[in-house]
Amino acid sequence: EGVGPQEYTLIKMQVQELKGKLAALASKKVYLVAATLRPETMYGQTNCWLGPDLTYVAVETKDKEVLVCTRRAARNMAFQGMLSVENEVKTILEMKGHEIMGIKLSAPLTSYKTIYTLPMLTVKEEKGTGVVTSVPSDAPDDFAALMDLKNKPALREKYNITEEMVNVEPVPIIDVPEYGTLSAPSICQTMGIKSQNDRDKLVEAKEKVYLRGFYEGTLLVGDFKGKKVQDVKKSIQDMLIKKKEAMIYQE
Numbered sequence: 001e002g003v004g005p006q007e008y009t010l011i012k013m014q015v016q017e018l019k020g021k022l023a024a025l026a027s028k029k030v031y032l033v034a035a036t037l038r039p040e041t042m043y044g045q046t047n048c049w050l051g052p053d054l055t056y057v058a059v060e061t062k063d064k065e066v067l068v069c070t071r072r073a074a075r076n077m078a079f080q081g082m083l084s085v086e087n088e089v090k091t092i093l094e095m096k097g098h099e100i101m102g103i104k105l106s107a108p109l110t111s112y113k114t115i116y117t118l119p120m121l122t123v124k125e126e127k128g129t130g131v132v133t134s135v136p137s138d139a140p141d142d143f144a145a146l147m148d149l150k151n152k153p154a155l156r157e158k159y160n161i162t163e164e165m166v167n168v169e170p171v172p173i174i175d176v177p178e179y180g181t182l183s184a185p186s187i188c189q190t191m192g193i194k195s196q197n198d199r200d201k202l203v204e205a206k207e208k209v210y211l212r213g214f215y216e217g218t219l220l221v222g223d224f225k226g227k228k229v230q231d232v233k234k235s236i237q238d239m240l241i242k243k244k245e246a247m248i249y250q251e
């Protein structure tokens, strides 16, 4: 990874019903925030990944909204002036990923009215917010993890995930030369990737489709339909920020 700071787009996914552990936040607007390098793929979100064993905190922004992310990310946000108190993390609530699985969210740009929080075993504590938006059409990691949950009833049961919550399909949103309109499923099939445990192959698959998708991909949906990803990535980020559905975050 690079030496300079990495800029991410933080995507705000609003919790629809504040139940269970999150009931304590009732009356507030609560968002899970995912760090992505690819805001233009938000049209294809099907779910949101959390690490079941990671610890998450709820913190308040200057606008009195509540964000859920790792403590590490909250600390970075505090130093970037994004929280109610500067340079300090005042947590309202602390919880494990497995305590907030199967929660309904409203996410920007996606055609799914509701997406669910689901477990991904490879979510890293030390990257981004520990919350990852899932775009199985364009991210091999997301496709492989979703296939695991669809194909393995025992994995769903372990985290109280129902079949309904994984009843989503990758949405064609970007045409990538050679890989087509569902680049991640396509490369996973070609390379024989069957599960999120196929780590080495997934690293290779991710590099291949990421580069081609960015430099040669064309959007198939939305206001920028027909345009090259490279030319509109920034405009899509700006649009999300203007609508208060995203923020800029660095680490």
Ligand code: A2H
Binding pocket: 006, 035, 036, 037, 038, 041, 122, 123, 124, 125, 126, 127, 128, 129, 130, 131, 132, 133, 134, 135, 138, 139, 140, 142, 206, 210
């Ligand atoms: B990307 P980099 Cl469609 N643990 O977003 C594991 N993965 C994480 C993470 C964490 N804590 N935080 C962010 N990520 C993922 C979309 C996407 C992404 C697409 C295609 C490729 C892609 C939808 N998932 O990333 O190490 C997030 O997934 C390929 C690199 O900073 C984020 O962008 O380069 C990306 O990894 C950041 O990875």
